[in-house]
Amino acid sequence: xxxxxxxxxxxxxxxxxxxxxxxxxxxxxxxxxxxxxxxxxxxxxxxxxxxxxxxxxxxxxxxxxxxxxxxxxxxxxxxxxxxxxxxxxxxxxxxxxxxxxxxxxxxxx
Amino acid sequence: xxxxxxxxxxxxxxxxxxxxxxxxxxxxxxxxxxxxxxxxxxxxxxxxxxxxxxxxxxxxxxxxxxxxxxxxxxxxxxxxxxxxxxxxxxxxxxxxxxxxxxxxxxxxxxxxxxxxx
Numbered sequence: 555x556x557x558x559x560x561x562x563x564x565x566x567x568x569x570x571x572x573x574x575x576x577x578x579x580x581x582x583x584x585x586x587x588x589x590x591x592x593x594x595x596x597x598x599x600x601x602x603x604x605x606x607x608x609x610x611x612x613x614x615x616x617x618x619x620x621x622x623x624x625x626x627x628x629x630x631x632x633x634x635x636x637x638x639x640x641x642x643x644x645x646x647x648x649x650x651x652x653x654x655x656x657x658x659x660x661x662x663x
Numbered sequence: 664x665x666x667x668x669x670x671x672x673x674x675x676x677x678x679x680x681x682x683x684x685x686x687x688x689x690x691x692x693x694x695x696x697x698x699x700x701x702x703x704x705x706x707x708x709x710x711x712x713x714x715x716x717x718x719x720x721x722x723x724x725x726x727x728x729x730x731x732x733x734x735x736x737x738x739x740x741x742x743x744x745x746x747x748x749x750x751x752x753x754x755x756x757x758x759x760x761x762x763x764x765x766x767x768x769x770x771x772x773x774x775x776x777x778x779x780x
Contacts, residue, residue: 563703585766596753599768642705646766650721651696653706
C-alpha cells in the first residue's frame with residue numbers, strides 16, 4: 555500500500571496567504587525530496603533533505619525534515635499565482651522512490 | 664541535451680492490445696524508473712532499473728514488463744491492455760547515489776497519456 559501520505563489533498567488559498575503541506579511515512583526514510591508539478595506538466599525537483607531535523611529555505615519556501623525522519627513539511631509564505639500546482643514529497647527507503655499522494659494548491663488572485 | 668524523452672505523448676488502445684512506451688535519456692544516468700499517475704494517488708512506481716541489465720519491481724508492476732539493454736533506453740511494455748491501465752505514465756532518470764542517504768534528483772519526461780477503451 556501507499557507508504558508516504560500527504561495532507562491535505564487539496565488547498566485553496568487567497569493570494570498572499572500562507573500554505574503548508576505535510577508528508578508522513580510509515581517507515582524511516584533515508585532522505586526526502588520535494589517536487590512541484592504544474593498543471594499539465596511533469597514533476598520538477600525542488601529540494602532534498604537528508605539530516606534529522608534539517609530545515610532548508612528557498613526564497614518563500616521552507617522545507618523541514620522531522621527528527622525521526624518519518625515526516626516532512628513544505629511551507630510557502632505569502633503565496634503567489636505562480637505557486638499553483640501539485641506538490642509531492644518522495645522518500646527513499648532502499649532503492650525505490652515512494653511518492654506521496656500530493657497536495658494540489660490553487661491560489662485565488 | 665534533450666533530457667528524458669518519452670514517446671508517444673498520447674495513445675488510445677483497445678482492451679487486449681499490447682504496446683510499448685518508449686523512454687530515452689541522454690544524460691548517462693544509471694537509475695531509471697517508470698511511474699503511473701492517477702487522480703488522488705500520486706505517482707506510483709511500476710518498475711525501476713539501477714543500471715543496464717538490471718531491473719526490479721516497484722509498487723504496481725502487474726501487467727507491465729521492462730528491460731534495460733542499454734544505459735539510455737528503458738521501454739515499458741503493456742502485455743494485454745486493460746481499462747484499469749488508463750493513466751498518465753512518466754519515465755524518470757537520475758545518477759546513482761554516491762553515498763549513504765543521499766539520492767540524486769530525478770528528471771522526468773513529459774509523460775504519455777494512455778487511454779484504454
